[in-house]
Amino acid sequence: MEAKGKTTVSTTDRSRRYLREVRSELKKVVWPTPRQTLSYTGFVVSFSLLVALIIMGLDALFNLGLDHFVR
Known part of the structure; x- marks a missing residue:
């Protein structure tokens, strides 16, 4: 059974509405x-x-320090 008053909106209609709103916001x-x-x-x-x-x-400073530490 379908709910009363419920209308289906196609993907195309939703896409057009979205693009219209995007243009309005821009x-x-x-x-x-x-x-x-x-x-x-x-x-x-x-x-x-x-x-x-x-x-x-x-990085250079830490490498220098690490070289001294390893030796």
Whole structure:
């Protein structure tokens, strides 16, 4: 038996509704300017390089310490 008042919604209808809602939400997004994007990208790359250098330095320091400990 089917429940009263229950309607079936096809996958296609749900997909269309989802895409419509996505488009609606994307219109509300405040996108950064090209200058802001470049600035943010530069910060991320610089910070990533800094962290990589710190990790590389710590790795070299620990390797040096381990070499002295093993000898």
